[in-house]
Amino acid sequence: MFKLSKKIQALPPYLFLEIDKAKRKARQEGRDIIDLGIGDPDQPTPEFIIEALYNASRDPANHRYALDQGMPVLRRAIQGWYKRRFNVNLDLDTEILPLIGSKEGIAHFPLAFLNPGDISLVPDPCYPPYKGGTILAGGRPYIMPLLESNNFLPDLKKIPLPLRKKAKMIYVNYPNNPTNACASDVFYRQLIEFAAKNKIIIVSDLAYSEISYDGYKPSSLLELPGARERVIEFHSLSKTCNMTGWRIGWASGSRQLISALAKVKSNIDSGIFSAIQLAGVAAIEGPQDYVKSICAIYQERRDILLDGLYALGWKAIKPKATFYVWIKIPAKTDSISFAAKLLKEADIVVTPGVGFGKYGEGYIRMALTVSKERIREALERIKKIS
Numbered sequence: 001m002f003k004l005s006k007k008i009q010a011l012p013p014y015l016f017l018e019i020d021k022a023k024r025k026a027r028q029e030g031r032d033i034i035d036l037g038i039g040d041p042d043q044p045t046p047e048f049i050i051e052a053l054y055n056a057s058r059d060p061a062n063h064r065y066a067l068d069q070g071m072p073v074l075r076r077a078i079q080g081w082y083k084r085r086f087n088v089n090l091d092l093d094t095e096i097l098p099l100i101g102s103k104e105g106i107a108h109f110p111l112a113f114l115n116p117g118d119i120s121l122v123p124d125p126c127y128p129p130y131k132g133g134t135i136l137a138g139g140r141p142y143i144m145p146l147l148e149s150n151n152f153l154p155d156l157k158k159i160p161l162p163l164r165k166k167a168k169m170i171y172v173n174y175p176n177n178p179t180n181a182c183a184s185d186v187f188y189r190q191l192i193e194f195a196a197k198n199k200i201i202i203v204s205d206l207a208y209s210e211i212s213y214d215g216y217k218p219s220s221l222l223e224l225p226g227a228r229e230r231v232i233e234f235h236s237l238s239k240t241c242n243m244t245g246w247r248i249g250w251a252s253g254s255r256q257l258i259s260a261l262a263k264v265k266s267n268i269d270s271g272i273f274s275a276i277q278l279a280g281v282a283a284i285e286g287p288q289d290y291v292k293s294i295c296a297i298y299q300e301r302r303d304i305l306l307d308g309l310y311a312l313g314w315k316a317i318k319p320k321a322t323f324y325v326w327i328k329i330p331a332k333t334d335s336i337s338f339a340a341k342l343l344k345e346a347d348i349v350v351t352p353g354v355g356f357g358k359y360g361e362g363y364i365r366m367a368l369t370v371s372k373e374r375i376r377e378a379l380e381r382i383k384k385i386s
């Protein structure tokens with residue numbers, strides 16, 4: 001009856017619909033589904049963070065509208081963490097902006113800089129809000145393929161010259177969802193040079209900066225020279241602290257970019273519940289050994305899953321970071337059909353690569369967010385049908 005806006009009509013189709021439907025149906029039939037599809041930690045939020053929320057929620061001062069720019073105590077905690085983790089000094093008032101989850105900031109950011117028809121450079125496959133946020137702001141995503149032959153990094157040299165001149169922003173996400181690729185400082189230096197030369201904003205999504213293995217520590221673009229004035233970085237407590245449902249993250253970087261995003265947000269939301277901000281302070285400033293134990297759990301699962309898949313002759317790179325395994329489909333079929341086959345014949349849910357963009361075709365993504373016992377069971381089931 002009512003006509004949807006052109007922007008809504010232009011959003012990419014939701015390709016997981018059929019798999020979602022099949023998954024629900026299988027569950028209703030009582031089948032024992034192993035869900036390797038969801039990128040959502042299975043472990044609970046650490047107890048001391050829950051305790052901090054409980055205490056803060058009892059204080060009536062925390063029941064009122066929160067400050068738009070986030071509580072100073074939270075920004076100070078983020079400032080301290082940045083210094084400890086990356087040796088980067090951020091200004092408390094102008095270079096840090098708490099968010100209602102980083103997805104919120106990532107999706108709203110293009111509203112601050114894109115005019116109708118403006119270009120943003122978006123990797124493919126990618127986390128969907130890069131394309132969605134661009135389209136909702138009236139912009140047009142220009143796709144940068146992430147290919148295995150280039151270590152799933154965008155090939156900046158291949159971006160046509162006129163588009164470089166036209167583009168307003170470029171998205172990067174390392175450690176990467178869904179491919180689990182990581183970026184070297186060499187790539188980051190090239191990216192900064194590319195962005196400086198073409199006057200492009202760099203939007204960097206660091207949701208997985210703390211989920212890493214074998215001693216690897218992902219870096220922040222803000223550590224590198226020339227980044228400060230053109231980078232906005234998005235961080236989240238969702239994955240680091242098993243807090244996906246709580247909705248708390250932040251943006252940091254260029255004061256111009258931060259203040260522009262703050263302006264957009266002041267017209268849309270009214271800040272994060274103060275008690276959750278104080279729980280966030282506890283998460284950032286409390287004992288950090290739980291992050292290590294979270295990574296140790298994923299690392300053990302990673303090794304079990306990868307050894308099992310290799311034994312079956314499947315091809316996948318062992319992740320250095322993130323809790324995703326990006327697997328080449330071991331058959332001549334497309335990713336949606338292969339995911340459907342795994343669900344139908346083995347009661348296993350995986351995410352078809354094409355759901356992250358057309359260059360995700362040929363792959364499936366498995367998440368390490370189920371117990372090692374269930375991963376072993378999944379491997380047994382795959383063996384039976386191969």
Ligand SMILES: *Cc1c(COP(=O)(O)O)cnc(C)c1O
Nearest residue numbers: 101102103127177207236238249
């Ligand atoms: C999970 C995830 C986020 C975090 O989203 P929140 O809104 O902070 O929960 C951001 N980027 C990527 C690539 C993710 O996978």
